[in-house]
Amino acid sequence: MENLLQIENSFFNIAISLYIASMVLYFLFFVIKNENHGRYATFLIKIGFIFHTIAIVARGFGAGRVPLTNQYEFATSFAWGIALCFMVFEHKYSFRAMGTFVTPIVFIIMGYAAMQSKDVRPLMPALQSHWLTLHVSTAVIGYGAFGVACGVSFMYLLKDKFSKDKFMEKHMPSLERLDLISYRAIALGFLFLTLVMVTGAIWAEQAWGRYWAWDPKETWSFITWIIYAIYLHLRLTKGWSGKRAAIFSVIGFICVLFTYIGVNTLLPSIHSYA
Amino acid sequence: MNQDSILKEFWKALHSMKFGIILLLVIGITSIAGTVIPQKNPLVFYEREYSSFAYTLITTLSLHDVYASWWFITMMLVLSLNLTLCSIIRFPVLFKRMIGTPQIKAELERKSYLVIKEYHNDVDVKGLFRKARFFRVKKQETEEGTYYFGYKNRFGVLGSWLTHVGILIIILAYMFGQVAGFDTYIYGVPGVTESVEETSYEIRIDDFDIQFRDDHTVRQYISKITVLDPDTGNVVKGGELSVNNPFRGDNFSIYQNGTGWALDLTLERNGEVIAERILYQSEVHVDDNRKIALQFVNFFPDYDNSIGRPVTVSPYPNNPKLLYTLFYDGQRVDMNAVGMGEKIEYEEYTFTIGNPRQFTLLQIVSDPGYRGAKVGGLVLLHGIMFAFYFHPRQLKAFKRKDGTTVIWADTTVDRENYKNQIEKLLENYLEKKSEA
């Protein structure tokens, strides 16, 4: 058991190092446009992801439960979710430059995880629920997809702002394509965010006798959900799509981060167990 | 603008998507208020904590209870109205689009197409449809030839509609639950029977158990209860409940909410017993025309005072002590920790305490909207799935009697992708085949 937790610790550190290396290479790839850098970056993030996965699994066995119950565990899984969604989208849309904008997000969240306490504490009764497991694992995927969308929408805004820049023109896909990719990521994220809220409501009903009580964490996930709903509708509205939608995609991810980090540290909530 | 057209504009705005978006944005922004201002405290709290201007703002706008305020509920109702109108108006259009077969005549005279190709050789239309994974194909014979119409993922047309209806169901079910439900608490030690406010039932607490792990953290709280009908004395239903496993009654559920300590208390005046009761944590026993009172301040099951302040070493009652405050004639006269069986004496009064045990705090909730909200959630999830992952696709062909064939395709979403897909298919399947 102790051994497993030591393994998780080392593998977590290896993963974070590989992610940093990958981030630097993606950056070089984007700036000096060397295909090789891009290829190595993709390779490194995959290796990092494998180490990261093993670390999380080892923690699960080491702690004897699903490793999704406190700030550290959720932060590391959150970064894992973004890395996973990124690899899927990068592969699907064969679009490397995305890494330059998404790996920093992975890195920041890994860094946040590294600052959290890694103690394995026993679960209080309210947290012992399969609905909680579902609730958090859907959040990992949903938030991961939103992270990818945020990176891509950021590229959209950059490209839109520097539309005359030769460099941007050459190294970035068209605005339409960026818009399409962020839309596909948000569609996935929105489906999963809705699942997060539905499973969370079912769990809350069983644990606390109410499925929705406007607790700050609930309210902020509601706000996040609304922001992405607005994004989805802006895309369908003549004259409001494109740049406006991209801005909402970035705001949406800020809300995601606030729901996850800000609410626990800045606002009172029954969710802030950790 | 005359009055008629103002009304018309207003009506149009009321069911428009733009109005819906603005409403959503305002709801999103204003609901932040309830997360930064502590909610549902007594008004004196806000008077003390905020400036007088902020306090006035809080009371006029009900910012101490944002989500039950008139303006928030109004916005939710207007959003519901907006969604209802747009759903009613869109449904016939969408439904027609979902089940309809476009007329061949109109199709051939269209101005623009997503993809269209004409072939002069013999085309294997059936094979093409199969290859494109259209398995149910309608066939219409006309004077000039045969019209093939393939449609898949038709249900995707209703995706956004179902999404909106799901949201509507949730909002209405939630509001109904808030109005028609109730929420109350009972507490007691095993053996106690309590009547439940707002219902005609009584609940008997049969047993209460707290399971600990080796490190003294709590694994689970388990209450055993029986629901009784006080008129007949009959058992309605009995069972067990624990955190995350509520007890389900016919129209209410019971949740394990909390716990605390309770003691047996005896009060004597000049050696004569004047009261015997169970005293629960944080209760006060007031007696003899308010002359004497004892407050249950805190309880230490495994008392230790070696670090200068009272703590408990374990959760087990190895050395139980009660921390109490004593009032006499309205004045606080004593505060101390006593062991079980020890006496607390003051003037003519003597309290004796003993038999420490833990009580269970149960929450009894009736939410008749919950089932509806669950249905709404299910509809919502299906709607989102249909909207995003079931793209309706049409593939059409017209085989003329003169041997030529026209093939064209349509979709409302993800158009570029589908266009590429069909173009590739035509190229690979029809054109390569004819070369071969």
Ligand code: HEM
């Ligand atoms: C919380 C509220 C809402 C949510 C979560 C929501 C969700 C959605 C979703 C997921 C779609 C499909 C988008 C896509 O295919 O990309 C959609 C489409 C649509 N929404 Fe909403 N919606 C909401 C409120 C509203 C409101 C208030 C209106 C105003 C009438 C509205 C009008 C529409 C319309 C007209 C479409 C269809 C667009 C089309 O298919 O061309 N929605 N909505």
